[in-house]
Amino acid sequence: MDKALVLLSGGLDSATCLYWAKERFAVSAITFNYFGRLQNEKRATHLLAQAAGIQVIGVDIPFVKEASDSEESRKMVVEKYANDLRWAAYVPARNIIFYSIAAHYAEYLNAKWIVGGHNRHDVSFFKDASRQYIEKLNSLFAESCMLCDGRPYQIVLPLAEMDRKDVIALAHRLHVPIEVTWSCHREGGDPCGNCYACRQRLEAFSTLGINDPALERSQ
Numbered sequence: 001m002d003k004a005l006v007l008l009s010g011g012l013d014s015a016t017c018l019y020w021a022k023e024r025f026a027v028s029a030i031t032f033n034y035f036g037r038l039q040n041e042k043r044a045t046h047l048l049a050q051a052a053g054i055q056v057i058g059v060d061i062p063f064v065k066e067a068s069d070s071e072e073s074r075k076m077v078v079e080k081y082a083n084d085l086r087w088a089a090y091v092p093a094r095n096i097i098f099y100s101i102a103a104h105y106a107e108y109l110n111a112k113w114i115v116g117g118h119n120r121h122d123v124s125f126f127k128d129a130s131r132q133y134i135e136k137l138n139s140l141f142a143e144s145c146m147l148c149d150g151r152p153y154q155i156v157l158p159l160a161e162m163d164r165k166d167v168i169a170l171a172h173r174l175h176v177p178i179e180v181t182w183s184c185h186r187e188g189g190d191p192c193g194n195c196y197a198c199r200q201r202l203e204a205f206s207t208l209g210i211n212d213p214a215l216e217r218s219q
């Protein structure tokens with residue numbers, strides 16, 4: 001069975017990818033502890049890995065900051081993009097950093113697949129989550145993988161054509177423990193309900209006519 005390395009953040013998308021990969025590959029996961037990463041995300045990552053019975057590689061990258069965590073970029077976001085909440089979570093060169101680190105580990109693990117959780121909503125804003133961008137990365141990885149015996153690792157995006165509702169439906173089919181996932185961009189005992197991630201999640205569950213197990217657990 002091929003090995004796969006899943007990028008696991010603790011959110012619903014990466015959790016769904018983890019369980020999707022478990023049906024197909026021998027799975028490990030990698031998670032990135034960037035500057036100011038929420039403790040709730042770390043906790044959710046740990047609980048998801050524990051439930052799935054897999055190993056998680058934690059990588060500390062404190063120099064990587066979201067726009068809301070940098071003095072210079074925060075001012076720029078407030079002045080130019082205050083009406084779009086997604087800018088607060090923008091990280092310059094985020095995916096090329098994350099996937100390059102994952103590729104480093106994948107080569108030593110002899111993993112043939114690197115699994116990312118980008119969905120259709122992500123691509124509408126984050127251009128480095130598109131299939132075209134990922135294909136370019138895969139082309140570069142194919143040229144740099146010297147221990148791969150002619151079969152280099154590749155990034156695969158199982159959710160790329162799905163919207164948030166499709167992801168939730170897939171998570172239910174795969175029996176993902178949705179109740180332990182964390183999507184909110186703010187720290188606290190309960191999801192805030194106001195950040196763009198919370199709004200997308202609430203809207204999707206509402207449209208499907210089902211309750212969000214993570215909210216039920218916190219009540």
